[in-house]
Structures are given as C-alpha cells and as structure tokens.
Amino acid sequence: xxxxxRFLADARMVxxxxxxxxxxxxxxxxQVVPFALLVLVLFGFALDADHHTLxxxxxxxxxxxxxxxxxxxxxxxxxxxxxxGTMDALRMSGLPPAALFIGxxxxxxxxxxxxxxxxxxxxxxxxxVQVVDPALLVVAGLLAGVAVAAAGTLxxxxxxxxxxRETLLPILLLPVLAPVLIGATRAFDDALGAVAxxxxxxxxxxxxxxxxxxxxxxxxxxxxxxx
Amino acid sequence: MAGRDERPGNTxxxxxxxxxxxxxxxxxxxxxxxFFLTGPDVRLHPTTGEEFGQFDxxxxxxxxxPMAVLMYASFMLCAAASVGVLVKRTPWWDVMAHSTAEVGxxxxxxxLVTGSIWGRPVWNTWWEWGDVRLMTTLVLFxxxxxxxxxxxxxxxxxxxxxxxxxxxxxAVLDIPLVNRSVAWWENRTLHQRSTxxxxxxxxxxxxxxxxxxxxxxxxxxxLTLQRFRVxxxxxxxxxxxxxxxxxxxxxxxxxxxxxxxxGVTDEQAGEAxx
Amino acid sequence: MADRYRDGVPVVELRGAVALxxxxxxxxxxxxxxxxxEVVLLRGPNGAGKTTLLRLCAGLVRPESGxxxxxxxxxxxxxxxxxxxxxxxxxATGLYDDxxxxxxxxxxxxxxxxxxxxxTGRVTAALLRMGLSERLLGQPVHTLSAGQRRRxxxxxxxxxxxELWLLDEPHAGLDQSGRDVVDALVGxxxxxxxTVLVSSHELERVxxxxxxxxxxxxxxxxxxxxxxxxxxxxx
Numbered sequence: 218x219x220x221x222x223r224f225l226a227d228a229r230m231v232x233x234x235x236x237x238x239x240x241x242x243x244x245x246x247x248q249v250v251p252f253a254l255l256v257l258v259l260f261g262f263a264l265d266a267d268h269h270t271l272x273x274x275x276x277x278x279x280x281x282x283x284x285x286x287x288x289x290x291x292x293x294x295x296x297x298x299x300x301x302g303t304m305d306a307l308r309m310s311g312l313p314p315a316a317l318f319i320g321x322x323x324x325x326x327x328x329x330x331x332x333x334x335x336x337x338x339x340x341x342x343x344x345x346v347q348v349v350d351p352a353l354l355v356v357a358g359l360l361a362g363v364a365v366a367a368a369g370t371l372x373x374x375x376x377x378x379x380x381x382r383e384t385l386l387p388i389l390l391l392p393v394l395a396p397v398l399i400g401a402t403r404a405f406d407d408a409l410g411a412v413a414x415x416x417x418x419x420x421x422x423x424x425x426x427x428x429x430x431x432x433x434x435x436x437x438x439x440x441x442x443x444x
Numbered sequence: 445m446a447g448r449d450e451r452p453g454n455t456x457x458x459x460x461x462x463x464x465x466x467x468x469x470x471x472x473x474x475x476x477x478x479f480f481l482t483g484p485d486v487r488l489h490p491t492t493g494e495e496f497g498q499f500d501x502x503x504x505x506x507x508x509x510p511m512a513v514l515m516y517a518s519f520m521l522c523a524a525a526s527v528g529v530l531v532k533r534t535p536w537w538d539v540m541a542h543s544t545a546e547v548g549x550x551x552x553x554x555x556l557v558t559g560s561i562w563g564r565p566v567w568n569t570w571w572e573w574g575d576v577r578l579m580t581t582l583v584l585f586x587x588x589x590x591x592x593x594x595x596x597x598x599x600x601x602x603x604x605x606x607x608x609x610x611x612x613x614x615a616v617l618d619i620p621l622v623n624r625s626v627a628w629w630e631n632r633t634l635h636q637r638s639t640x641x642x643x644x645x646x647x648x649x650x651x652x653x654x655x656x657x658x659x660x661x662x663x664x665x666x667l668t669l670q671r672f673r674v675x676x677x678x679x680x681x682x683x684x685x686x687x688x689x690x691x692x693x694x695x696x697x698x699x700x701x702x703x704x705x706x707g708v709t710d711e712q713a714g715e716a717x718x
Numbered sequence: 719m720a721d722r723y724r725d726g727v728p729v730v731e732l733r734g735a736v737a738l739x740x741x742x743x744x745x746x747x748x749x750x751x752x753x754x755x756e757v758v759l760l761r762g763p764n765g766a767g768k769t770t771l772l773r774l775c776a777g778l779v780r781p782e783s784g785x786x787x788x789x790x791x792x793x794x795x796x797x798x799x800x801x802x803x804x805x806x807x808x809x810a811t812g813l814y815d816d817x818x819x820x821x822x823x824x825x826x827x828x829x830x831x832x833x834x835x836x837x838t839g840r841v842t843a844a845l846l847r848m849g850l851s852e853r854l855l856g857q858p859v860h861t862l863s864a865g866q867r868r869r870x871x872x873x874x875x876x877x878x879x880x881e882l883w884l885l886d887e888p889h890a891g892l893d894q895s896g897r898d899v900v901d902a903l904v905g906x907x908x909x910x911x912x913t914v915l916v917s918s919h920e921l922e923r924v925x926x927x928x929x930x931x932x933x934x935x936x937x938x939x940x941x942x943x944x945x946x947x948x949x950x951x952x953x
Contacts, residue, residue: 227829234817234825241816241858302810305778306874310829311802371614375607379597388593392586393614396621399579429617437610440530600741686741686782693746696936 224316231312231320235294236327244293245328250335253286257339271344276405279340280361280398286332287325287365288387294325295373295382304378304442314439318370322434326366333358340409349410353417357404360423364397367430374441397426455673460666467662474659477652478506504562510656512555514664516619518548519588521668523616526609538605539675541612542595547667549588556581576625577635584622587615600682601675727790729754729882729913730775734784737767737774744770746937747784752915757908757929760917767937768917769808772884775915776806789881802830805880807888811871815860819845819870822859826874837877844873849899864891872903883907885916 239245260278264270271278298304307317337358340346348354372390376382400422407416485502486495498505522544528537559578560570572578591611598604625635730752737745744767752758760768773779775788777797786793791800813822823845827837845855848869859867868891875883888900904914916929933941 230825230828234814234821237821238814238816297814300815302808302812303814305806305808305810306812306826307829308778309776309801309804309806310826311798311831312829371610375594375610379594379604381597385590385593385597388586389590389611392583392590395579395583395586396618433614433617437613440606440610603740682741686738686743689741690736690743690746690937693743693937 227316228319232323235324249289256282268345275344275346276402291369291373295377315435318438322366322370329362350408354408357420361401363427367434371434467666470659478503501565506656508558510660514660515551518544526612529609543671552585580622584618731787736782757914759929759931762934766935803881805875806884811867813859820855823874827877830878840877844876848873883914
C-alpha cells in the first residue's frame, strides 16, 4: 500500500514540476494553443468554406488540429529532460521510470485538455457547431486526451536523445495515434450531431486505446530512458 | 544460421543458393498457375442466371492472400525477436527483429499494391477509404515505416536496439486490428470475411492458393536469411572495428606523450578551466 | 540509509572495464579498486577517459565488457539500488531553467526519496552552505551565472547525503570562494565516511586532503601512486 502511495506521490511530484515549468515559461499557452487555433483558421481559409461545410468536417479538423498541436506539446515535454543534464540527474535520482512516465503524461494531459477546451471554443465561434451530446463530447475528449498524452510521452522519451527528435517524433507517433484520431472523430461527429454514428461505441475504442497506451508506456519507459 | 562462411563479406551459402533457386522457380510456376492455368471466377446467379464473380481479378488473390499471411508471420517473428531483445541483450535477436521487420514491411507494401490493383475491377476503386482492413493495414505499414526510420537514425545498431524493440511491439498491436477488423466491423468493409469460403473452390484453385503459400514462404525465408546475414556481417564489422579501436587505444599511451600532456594540463589548470 | 555495504567490500571495483562512446572505446580496460573512505584524484590528459570513468561508476554508461561493482552491487544488473546512494557532479548541472533554485533542489531531494519534511529541512541549508545568497534562492535558474548554477547543482547532491561522490572537474567555472566551498564539501564528505572520486586539474588544492592519485591515459590506468604529496606527477 505504501508502495502505491509512494508511486503516486512521485508521479504527482513530476506532474506538478512539469506544470510549474509550463506555468512559468508559458510555452504551451503562449505558443501551442495559438498554433492550434491558427490551424483551425487555416482550414477555414483552405476549404474556402461556408458554415455548413465546416460543420460537416468540424470534428475531423478539430482532431487533426489537436494532434498537430500535441506534437509540439510532447516535444516540449521531452525537451525538458534534455536540457543541461536533467535526464542524467533523473536516472541518478532513483525515481521509478513508471512514476516519471505517469507524471509527465499527466502534465501533457492537463495541457491537452486546456488545448481541447480552447479549440472547442474555436469550433463554436468560428465554425458555428452545436453540441448535441455534451456528456459524449466530454468523455470522448478526455479519453482521447489520455491516449494522446500517454502515447506522446512514450514516443517523446523514445525519440529524445537520438538527435533527430524533431523529424522522427511525428512519423513514429502519428501512425500510432491514427486509431485515436478515427475514434475521436467519429465520437465527436455524433456529439456534434454532424453524422449519425454510435459515438459511445467509438468512445469504447478510445478507452481501450487510452488503457493500452498508458500501460505500455509505464512498462516501457524504463527501457527508453535507460538506453 | 549466423554467417560462418570462410569468405567474409559473403551472404550466400550452398543451402541458401539452392533455396533461392527453388523459390524463384516456384514463383514462375505460381505465375503460370495463377495467370494461365486456373480459370476466372465466374458464377451464375441461381435465379436470374446472370454472370457474377471476380472474373480475372481473382488471379491477383493467389499473390495477395499468401503475401498477407506471410506479412503477418514476418511481423509476428519480429515481435518475438523484439521480446528476445528486451529479455536477452544478444545481437542475434536484434538482427532477427530488424530483418523480419524489413521483409514484413516490403510484403505489407506489396499487399497494399496488389490489393489496390485487385480492388480496381472488383470494388471499382483503387482505394476505398471506408474499408477498415485497408485502413488498419495502411497504419501497419506506416508504423513499420517509422520503425525502419528509427533504425536508420544511426549506423551503430546497438545504440537503439531496445528502443526499436519497443516500437516494434507497439506496432504489432495493430495486427489483431487488421486481422479481426473484417469480423468486428462487418458493415465497414468490402473485404470478405474469408476469401476462401466465397470462392467456389475447385481443385486447381485451391492447389494454386496453397502453392502460393508455399512459394511465398520460400521467398520470405530466403529474403529473411539474406537480410539476416547482411545484418550479422554489419555487426561483425562493427565488433571488429571496436576490437581494433580498443587495441589501438591501449597502445597509444606512451610515457613521453603522457608526461607532455599532463605537464601542459597542469600549467594550464590555474587560469583556463573549461 | 539502509543496507550499508559490508565492511571490507570496496566501494568501487572495476575489473577490465571497457566502455564505448558510440564505437569509440573511451575506456579500454580499467582496473581500479577504491576502498571506503578514500579520496581518489583522477588525472590525465583531455580525452583520457576521466569523465567516462566517472559516468561508468554512476551507472550512466554501460560497460561493454569487464565488471563494475559499486557499493557492493553489480552495476549492470542492480544499478537502481545503487544510484540513489551515488552523487555525480558532471559538466551539466541537471537543473530546470524555468524553476527557481529552491524548487530545483527541492525537486531533486524529493526525487531521491526524501520526505517533504526532510527535504524542506535540508534544501535551504544546503543552498546557503554552497554560498548562494538568500536573495538568489527564489530566482529562476536561467537568471543565474554559470558559477551560481554549479553551486546550486552541488546543493542538489548534498541534500541526498550520498555515500559515493563522483566529481568531474568540480572546480571548473568556479571562483576562489566556490573552489573553497567544493574543497570544504569534499572534506565534510570524507569526515562523514563517504568516498570521493574527483577528476581535477587542480592537483595541489585537492592534494591537501592527502588523496591517492590515479593517472589514466588512453582509456587505461597508467599510474596509481597511492599517496602523493601534491604538485608533481609521480610517473
């Protein structure tokens, strides 16, 4: 029992540290969130669209914007451990790699939720969408956020220290997130009343993806930061 | 299996040359069987008497289906070898994982291409976005393309063999999705539940399909063997280079140089710390 | 701390240790035994393998061949149980730029397994002892000078009360008072029963503590003089 509490305390400490760094540096709030909104606006320009077209594609565009922005957030999260020997210090600290993983993934998750909220505001204002099923929207958004944060943290740790992190991270991470993109888009289609699909079934897929990403990440993190 | 040939730098051996020849010959025979000897898939509708079926397109399946099965086999081998890398840190498993992943990725690409060519007449489209098996196979291809990209980031494979193993094990999680997608999402695929059931199985048709499995089994075996030997020789070359570098480094310490080097260091130490 | 290594077991024992950086053999077969409570000064020309030797003892570099035992544990198989008891001061500081000095040191104290109470008690004391003024403690690390960062980095190690200190050029980038702080720290560590491996150009300063001098070059130990009264290089 005390083992579990120790583990959770370690994870919470890491999450708090990453969020404190974010609070002080404002990289996600100041750069990643505006980038995500910019992507939404660019879609609007590129499709040269009326509200009707945008509403049809809203959920897909939303999740593409989330994934692209998540790449930046994950990149930032991994970069923290690459600055001035902090990864060596972490290895020396004896902090369990799984706790480190859960902590970092939680911090990324919090930032992604913030991102999703702002983007959703963008959808409502810019694309004129209407929320039909708020519960589905929230559950699907949170589960997809967990999956993206966990997979992103895993692959961020994997790509860091290779010297080609910037280019390698997207091609490793985006295919892994493809099922999440599909599931989240379908669930949002339902929640926004755009397409008649069973959003809750797709939310089940998201839950499975979130679970797998978290478990695999926690198990594999030790391998990734030691080698 | 490791290259124990007398001549270094050679990936061939008597056995593998023979295997290669047999595989090549089988490919030719398979081509003749699939494209000339077997008939097209033509069925008559029981009530209207209309002709339907896949016609000549069915010939592509003699290539497509065996390649798909061997692709699964390659990736499963890659997963097993990746587990081996994580459990035991020996180069054999890593070279095996790399070889099977590369062969599997090539097969996966060919499966997508042959499937696309087959789909043009049968589904009336090169590419069907709504088909879950097509999507999941494409994702599988991209996942392993990422794996190979990771492996290409350094010339020293030992540096990231365990990272690569993790990537491979995540990638193979997609295989059950590919395999079961037709059953799980029946309304979202144009793929048949099982191609075998649908076709009217004549003796020659079934034989050709089975012969296809055999042929591609031989081809994949040969390819993997060759690729493994190349990887093994790469490892041997690196080990050799490291071994001679260690010997060289040990011998580079001459007493005079050492005195000179430390003398300089001591003088500089006062004012110029890095 | 729990399981103190058994009496008579060396704190560091390397046998034929080979370590690679990429494919370059930074260490080409090192034999070195350090007993508990010893202060060992490592010296050698640039590129001799001093840094790699220290990182090997910290378990950050994997031995290609040979055996590495630290505090009685095999470093390949049991490095996690060892590392918390070892402090490595490398060229990098291991500090997060956007956190304050106190936040950084507190984080590393907690990460090393200290309770909140222990950590709070030790952090400020360690920082002040490193000669950082109270005014600096609430500043983000990126506003600090290189010397101040190095002092903060040392404080993050001091709070853990390690049994083995691995100091890689600890005087680098420090002014006179900073060097005095490092020397005092080494003295205190030895007095507390810890073992110290230090690579330094500043031979005579650390030699005042009466260390054993180990000279490495070309990735091997070429000289191990036991005691040296400082100044000379005793080859």
